[in-house]
Amino acid sequence: MLHRLSPAHGSTKNRKRVARGSSAGGGMTAGRGMKGQQSRTGKGRRFGFEGGQTPLFRRQPKLGGFRSPRRIEFEIITLSALERLESGTYDIAALRAARIVRTTRPVKILARGTVSKKLALTVHAASPGALAAVEKAGGSVTISK
Numbered sequence: 001m002l003h004r005l006s007p008a009h010g011s012t013k014n015r016k017r018v019a020r021g022s023s024a025g026g027g028m029t030a031g032r033g034m035k036g037q038q039s040r041t042g043k044g045r046r047f048g049f050e051g052g053q054t055p056l057f058r059r060q061p062k063l064g065g066f067r068s069p070r071r072i073e074f075e076i077i078t079l080s081a082l083e084r085l086e087s088g089t090y091d092i093a094a095l096r097a098a099r100i101v102r103t104t105r106p107v108k109i110l111a112r113g114t115v116s117k118k119l120a121l122t123v124h125a126a127s128p129g130a131l132a133a134v135e136k137a138g139g140s141v142t143i144s145k
Helices: 092-097 128-136
Strands: 075-078 088-090 107-110 119-123 140-143
Touching: 088 092, 092 119, 107 119, 107 128, 128 140
Parallel strands: 075 107, 088 119, 119 140
Antiparallel strands: none
C-alpha cells in the first residue's frame, strides 16, 4: 500500500537546528567559527572568486587557439573498412553508395587493418602504408584532386 511506505530505519535524520542555545549543540557561533568572512551574514562572493588570486577564467588565454585556414579535414577510411567490399573498382561515389563514405569531406585511406582483395580505388589521399597494402593485395590507388 502506497500510504504505508516509509524510509528504511536509520536512513533519514532530522536536520541540525543551529543557533538555538548551547545545549542544542549549535549555539553561540552556530558552527561558523569565530570571526572572518565566512562567519558574517551575506558572506557570498562572486562566482569564480579565489580569495584575491587571479581567477581561473582570467588565467586562461583570451582567444581559443589557432586553426590554419588551409587545413584540410579528411574523412578517414581504414583498410579494415575496405575489406568489407567486393573486389572491383571504386571511386568516391561508389564508396558513398556502399556506405563506406558518409560525409562530403575529401577521403583519405589509412593503413589500419589489412586488405586481401584486389581493389582499384580513386580517392583524394592515402598514407604510404595504405598504398603499399593495397598494391600488395594486387590493387591500385589513384589520387584525385
